[in-house]
Amino acid sequence: MPPTEKTAPEPPEKALPTGHAPGLKFEKVVKRFGANAVLRELDFAVAPGERVTLIGPSGSGKTTILRLLMTLERPDGGLIWIGDDTLWHMERGGKRVAANQRHLHEMRKQVGMVFQQFNLFPNMSVLRNLTEAPVRVLGLSRDEAVERAKSLLDLVGLADKADAHPTRLSGGQQQRVAIARALAMQPKVLLLDEVTSALDPELVVGVQDLLRDIARESDLTLLCVTHEMRFARDISDRVLMFDQGQIVEQGPPDQIFNAPTEQRTRDFLQAVL
Numbered sequence: 001m002p003p004t005e006k007t008a009p010e011p012p013e014k015a016l017p018t019g020h021a022p023g024l025k026f027e028k029v030v031k032r033f034g035a036n037a038v039l040r041e042l043d044f045a046v047a048p049g050e051r052v053t054l055i056g057p058s059g060s061g062k063t064t065i066l067r068l069l070m071t072l073e074r075p076d077g078g079l080i081w082i083g084d085d086t087l088w089h090m091e092r093g094g095k096r097v098a099a100n101q102r103h104l105h106e107m108r109k110q111v112g113m114v115f116q117q118f119n120l121f122p123n124m125s126v127l128r129n130l131t132e133a134p135v136r137v138l139g140l141s142r143d144e145a146v147e148r149a150k151s152l153l154d155l156v157g158l159a160d161k162a163d164a165h166p167t168r169l170s171g172g173q174q175q176r177v178a179i180a181r182a183l184a185m186q187p188k189v190l191l192l193d194e195v196t197s198a199l200d201p202e203l204v205v206g207v208q209d210l211l212r213d214i215a216r217e218s219d220l221t222l223l224c225v226t227h228e229m230r231f232a233r234d235i236s237d238r239v240l241m242f243d244q245g246q247i248v249e250q251g252p253p254d255q256i257f258n259a260p261t262e263q264r265t266r267d268f269l270q271a272v273l
C-alpha cells in the first residue's frame with residue numbers, strides 16, 4: 001500500500017464560508033497575448049452556488065479564465081460579472097470602462113484561488129499564512145483571524161501543523177494549507193487551478209476528496225480547471241469542454257464523460273482517460 005495522508009475529519013460547519021454565493025457571467029470576453037487570441041468573444045454563465053469544471057487541451061484558455069476572475073489578467077474586450085456587479089467592462093482595444101482600482105479590490109475579496117504550485121509564503125508559519133490576509137485585507141483582529149485559521153486547519157486535517165513552516169510539509173500538506181488559506185478570506189467564489197498536478201500520485205486523492213467535501217458542504221460558487229477526469233466528475237454539477245478558447249460542448253458530468261456528442265470531446269477524453 002502506498003503511504004496516504006490521513007483523511008480530513010468532517011468539516012466543522014463554521015469553518016466554511018456560508019451565505020449566498022454570487023453567480024458569474026462572461027459576455028463576449030476577448031483576451032489576447034500579442035498575436036495569440038486566447039479567448040474570442042467567450043460567453044458563459046455560472047449559477048450561484050454552481051460547481052463547474054473546465055476541461056480541454058492545454059493552451060485552450062482555461063487558466064486565463066480563472067486569472068481574469070482573480071484580476072491577475074485584464075481582458076481586451078467584453079464584460080465579466082460577479083453577481084450583479086461588473087468586474088470587468090472593457091471596450092474593444094482594452095480600455096477599461098467604469099471600474100476603478102478600489103472597485104476591483106472590493107470585487108477581488110469575493111474570489112479565492114488555489115494554484116497548482118501552492119504559492120504559500122515560505123518565510124511564515126502555517127498559521128501566519130492563514131492569518132496575514134484576513135488581518136491586513138479584511139481587518140479582522142489577530143484573535144479572530146487565529147480562531148478562524150485554527151478551525152480551518154482542523155478542517156483540512158492539519159491542526160498539529162500551525163507552527164510548522166511550509167517548506168517542512170509534504171506537497172499534499174502544503175496544498176491543504178493553501179486551501180485553508182483561500183477559505184480564510186471567506187470567499188464566495190473559489191477557483192481551483194490544476195490543484196493536484198504538482199502532487200505525488202499517492203497524495204492526489206486525499207486532496208481531491210477534501211475539496212469535493214468542501215464543495216459539497218459549502219455554498220461556494222466553484223470554477224475548477226483540471227486534467228483529472230475522476231475529480232471533474234466528482235466535484236462538478238456541470239462540465240465545460242474547451243478548445244481554442246471556445247466552449248465545444250457542455251453538460252452534466254455523466255453526459256460529458258459517458259455520452260459526449262462532439263468528436264473533439266471524444267478525442268480529448270480518449271487521450272486523457
Ligand code: ADP
Pocket residue numbers: 033036038056057058059060061062063064065225
Ligand atoms: P490552459 O489553461 O487551457 O492550458 P492557458 O489559459 O494557460 O490555457 O493559456 C492559453 C494560451 O495563452 C496559451 O497559448 C498560452 O501560451 C497563452 N498565455 C497564457 N498566459 C500568457 C502570458 N502571460 N503571456 C503570453 N501568453 C500567455
